Every structure is written in C-alpha cells, then in structure tokens.
Amino acid sequence: MRIVIVHYHFFPGGVTSAVRSSLLAMKSAGRAENIEFVLLCGHERGIGELTELLRCTTLDIKGFVHPEIFYRQEIWPSREAFEDEAIRISELLLGYGKKETIFWVHNPTIGKNPALTRALIIAAQKAEKESLPYCFLYHIHDFPECGRPNNLKYLLNCYPGGGLKILYPESLNTFFICINSSDRGLLIQSGVPESKVFFLPNAISVNYEAASVTSTVHVDSALEKYAEKHGYVFKKGSPWWLMPIRLIRRKNALEAFFLEVLDEGMQILITLDANSQPEYPYANAVKDVIRSEKASGMVGFGAELVGKAFPFDELILASRAIVTTSLMEGFGFAFLEGPIHGKPVIGRNLPHVTKDFGQLGLPLDDLYDSFYVPVSENSRRQLKEKFQIFALHYSKLAGVRPLAVDRYLSKIDEIYEN
Known part of the structure; x- marks a missing residue:
C-alpha cells in the first residue's frame, strides 16, 4: 500500500507537527x-528536514515538491483556465x-488554493x-466557513463570474477526518x-524527563543570543511564559503581552513567525509594538x-507556563502541551475544542471563557457599526444563510448593548 500525504507546505507549525506525530504514532503502533x-x-522549505527525520525511524518515505500545490492568491483569468489547471493537478x-x-x-x-480543492474532486x-x-481522505484542521470569510470568498469566486460550488464531495471514495468532535x-x-x-485527534509525543538546571540554562543562553540578534528584550535568568503558536491574528498574540502587567518580570515567548503574505501585516505590527515598547519577550x-x-520538549519544560489567548483553534495543541509536560495552561478556554480534553480529565478550571473590558458608549457604537458592515x-457570499447572519447580529447586540 502507498499513502500519499499532501499539504501546501511543510513549514514548522500545527499541520506539520500533526503529520509528523501521526506517522510516528503509526510506526510506534x-x-x-x-x-x-x-x-x-508546494514549497521546498521544511520537506527535506521532515522527510529525513521520518526516514531515520526506518519509515519508507520520500518527499516531492510541486509548486502548483502551494498557496495562491490571484484569481484565474477564466473558468476554462481554472479547470485546465485543476485537471493538470489532478493528473499530477x-x-x-x-x-x-x-x-x-x-x-x-481551507481556501489557500482552489485549484487543488477542485483537482481532488476531479x-x-x-x-x-x-x-x-x-x-x-480530507483531513480537516480548519474550516473556511469558521472565521475566514476571505478564504471562503476566494473559493466561491476564484475566476470571473464564479468559483467552486462543491467543497465537501460526495464521491464513494472520499472520506473526512476531523480533529475534534465538534x-x-x-x-x-x-x-x-x-x-x-471520522474523529481522529492529533497524536502527541512527549519526553517525560524533567528539565535539569543545566538544560534550562542552555535554553536560556540560546534565547538570549536570538533576542540580541533580532532586537528583542530578553532577561536571562528571568522566567518566561511560552506561546507555542504561529503569529497570526486569530491567536490574539499581542494581547498576551498584556499579561506581563499581571506578573512583573514575566516574559512572553512566541515560537513561530507568520509564513504567508496575508499574515505579515499583523505579524509585523505585533513585532513593532514589542520592540518599540521594549516588552520582555x-x-x-x-x-x-x-x-x-x-x-521542543526541553523548551516547554524550561518554561513557567503555556499561554493561549486564541480566538479560535482547530485542535488546540497548546491546551495539551502544558499538562502533559507538567506545566499549567493560562488563558482563554475554547469549549468547542477543550470539551474533548475535559472528558479525558485534563484540568480546565483555570481558563476563562470570556473576558469583558469596559468600553465607552461611543467606542461601543463604532465597534458595533463595524461588525454590522x-x-x-459576509451575507453576500454564496451559501451564507440569512439565519446565520441574524444570529451573528443578535450576538453583537448582546455584547455591545450590555
């Protein structure tokens, strides 16, 4: 049997970690x-390292790069051009x-390359x-319908006058994997x-050995050198909170730095930078604020x-706690990586994800479901108007039901009228 694993890229991040852990779990079992x-x-970065790592476990594995599988932002000039490319990718x-x-x-x-989405159907x-x-097998980590209106719009309007009408095909040989029960x-x-x-939670591997003083100092020293090289403030010897995430808007990363106010001397470390064009403006803004305000981290x-x-295990073990302030998650690695290493998790609860973890006995009591901030009446009115716009x-996108829009507006009223 052959298993062909396809993704836009194998950059460091959640999907790459899930692929690696899944194959290691299969090997172990x-x-x-x-x-x-x-x-x-679709991109050469990362695939060599991942292939070599897995090959070292004696897995029979090879890696190949085809640029047409990578992200795409431009619309196709015509339906015919779109279909031609989708057919080429399907044949590939x-x-x-x-x-x-x-x-x-x-x-x-997810809406990163509609031609690949269509090619799979073909x-x-x-x-x-x-x-x-x-x-x-469609392994769904995230839905474009959940908080990604630009992605959904691109899928539905990827060439002049139209786009994809089917995202989740009904062919007999197509199945779906979800990483949480919700x-x-x-x-x-x-x-x-x-x-x-199918419900298939992401596999997680962990080194249960406690971090020694020597290893903590080793991590500390490497982080100090990185901070000096990249213009950040890092206080060697002071504790830190770790955010094992990629710097994208829905992770609410900048807000996490406000936690420093609650614990003087604490530092926030975010592992991964943004890796695609739409993510760069937010990521650059966050980094500019961190550097200009000389925030520790x-x-x-x-x-x-x-x-x-x-x-990675050593980094977690050397951290004081894991922090998550995300607005939305697919699997929620951060909620698990702390407890399985004996570290507390601080931040916002996401019940649609964590209910699976709670059933396994993971402690969730210290997480908050929502955190309301006093806002002036004028600011509330302005924010409400922006959400209404x-x-x-969003209501103009094909497939978006009026009932869903009404439910959204009702929730906005509930938040900003109270």
Missing part, C-alpha cells in the same frame, strides 16, 4: 509495515497512485469511474453521511532554535 509513504507539497496527484493508494490531504478546503471522480483502488458534528449536520466522517525563534539549539459583506 506497528501500523506502518509494508506501507510506502510519499510527502507532496493520480500519477502518484500505485496499486492500493490513500491520498491523505490536509486542509484541502481525481476522485476519475478514480471512481476507472475503478482505481484509491481512497481520498467539527465532526458540524460536517454531519451539514449533510455528510456519519459513516464517512520575542517572536519567531522556533525555526532557528527548536530542534537545533534545543529540542462586516455582517452585510
């Missing part, structure tokens, strides 16, 4: 025997089929028509047959230091 693994992505994918093959595709509906239809022994419920409620939607050291100067814009 003895479920990788007689399986040939193939990694496909099917070219990796070999006897029994599973195409395990991560986040194919490939599945062709495989079904020709009775090829191929299966297509998302699985959403897909089923939307009409996907229950038998075709830093951003983006993970790509340079983690796995090279020190392992957003709702009007």
Whole structure:
C-alpha cells in the first residue's frame, strides 16, 4: 500500500507537527509495515528536514515538491483556465497512485488554493469511474466557513463570474477526518453521511524527563543570543511564559503581552513567525509594538532554535507556563502541551475544542471563557457599526444563510448593548 500525504507546505507549525506525530504514532503502533509513504507539497522549505527525520525511524518515505500545490492568491483569468489547471493537478496527484493508494490531504478546503480543492474532486471522480483502488481522505484542521470569510470568498469566486460550488464531495471514495468532535458534528449536520466522517485527534509525543538546571540554562543562553540578534528584550535568568503558536491574528498574540502587567518580570515567548503574505501585516505590527515598547519577550525563534539549539520538549519544560489567548483553534495543541509536560495552561478556554480534553480529565478550571473590558458608549457604537458592515459583506457570499447572519447580529447586540 502507498499513502500519499499532501499539504501546501511543510513549514514548522500545527499541520506539520500533526503529520509528523501521526506517522510516528503509526510506526510506534506497528501500523506502518509494508506501507510506502510519499510527502507532496508546494514549497521546498521544511520537506527535506521532515522527510529525513521520518526516514531515520526506518519509515519508507520520500518527499516531492510541486509548486502548483502551494498557496495562491490571484484569481484565474477564466473558468476554462481554472479547470485546465485543476485537471493538470489532478493528473499530477493520480500519477502518484500505485496499486492500493490513500491520498491523505490536509486542509484541502481551507481556501489557500482552489485549484487543488477542485483537482481532488476531479481525481476522485476519475478514480471512481476507472475503478482505481484509491481512497481520498480530507483531513480537516480548519474550516473556511469558521472565521475566514476571505478564504471562503476566494473559493466561491476564484475566476470571473464564479468559483467552486462543491467543497465537501460526495464521491464513494472520499472520506473526512476531523480533529475534534465538534467539527465532526458540524460536517454531519451539514449533510455528510456519519459513516464517512471520522474523529481522529492529533497524536502527541512527549519526553517525560524533567528539565535539569543545566538544560534550562542552555535554553536560556540560546534565547538570549536570538533576542540580541533580532532586537528583542530578553532577561536571562528571568522566567518566561511560552506561546507555542504561529503569529497570526486569530491567536490574539499581542494581547498576551498584556499579561506581563499581571506578573512583573514575566516574559512572553512566541515560537513561530507568520509564513504567508496575508499574515505579515499583523505579524509585523505585533513585532513593532514589542520592540518599540521594549516588552520582555520575542517572536519567531522556533525555526532557528527548536530542534537545533534545543529540542521542543526541553523548551516547554524550561518554561513557567503555556499561554493561549486564541480566538479560535482547530485542535488546540497548546491546551495539551502544558499538562502533559507538567506545566499549567493560562488563558482563554475554547469549549468547542477543550470539551474533548475535559472528558479525558485534563484540568480546565483555570481558563476563562470570556473576558469583558469596559468600553465607552461611543467606542461601543463604532465597534458595533463595524461588525454590522462586516455582517452585510459576509451575507453576500454564496451559501451564507440569512439565519446565520441574524444570529451573528443578535450576538453583537448582546455584547455591545450590555
């Protein structure tokens, strides 16, 4: 059997971690025997390191780069041009089929490349028509329908006059994986047959050895050098709170730095910088504020230091706590990485994600569900108007039901009228 794992890229981050941990878990459980693994992505960064790491575990794995699989922001000049590219990508994918093959595709509906989304549908239809022994697994980490209106708009309007009409195909050889039970419920409620939607939480591996004083000093020294090189303030010897995230807007990263006010001397460390064009303006603004205000902490050291100067487990064990202030998560690694290393988690609870963890006995009592800040009447009115304009814009997207818009506006009224 061959398993072809497809993603836009294998940069450091949540999806790459999930892919790595899933394959290591399969290997550990003895479920990788007689399986040939193939990694496909659209950018060369990261795939070499990931392939080599997995190959060192004796997995039979190879990696290949095809730029047409990577992110795309521009619309196609015509429907014909869009379909032509989607067909080319589908043929590329099917070219990796070999006897029994599973195409395990991560986040194919997120709206980063509509041609890939369409190509998977075409490939599945062709495989079904020709009775090829191929299966297509859509591994959903995030939905474009959940807080990503620009992504959804791009999918529905990726060429003049139209775009994709089907994101979640009904072909017999296509199935779906959700990383939390809430998302699985959403897909089923939307009409996907229950038998075709699987709940597969992300695998996590951990080194349970306690951090020694020597290792803590080692991490401290490496972080100090990074801070000096990149213009951040880092107080060697002082404790820090770790945010093992990528610097994107929904992570609410800047707000986390306000926590320093609550604990004088505490520092905030954010592991990964932004890695795509739409994310850069917010990320650059956050970094500018951190540097200009001389806040204690830093951003983006993970790509340079983690796995090279020190392992990720050692970084967590040397931290005082894990912080999460995110507005929205798919799986929520941060909620687990603290407790399994014996570290507390500080920040905002996301019940649609953490209910799965709570059922396993993870402590969630110290997290807050919401945090209301006093705002003047004039500011409340201005904010409310902005959200109403957003709702009007969002309501024009195909597939957005009036009931959903009304429910959103009702919630806005509830927040800003109280």
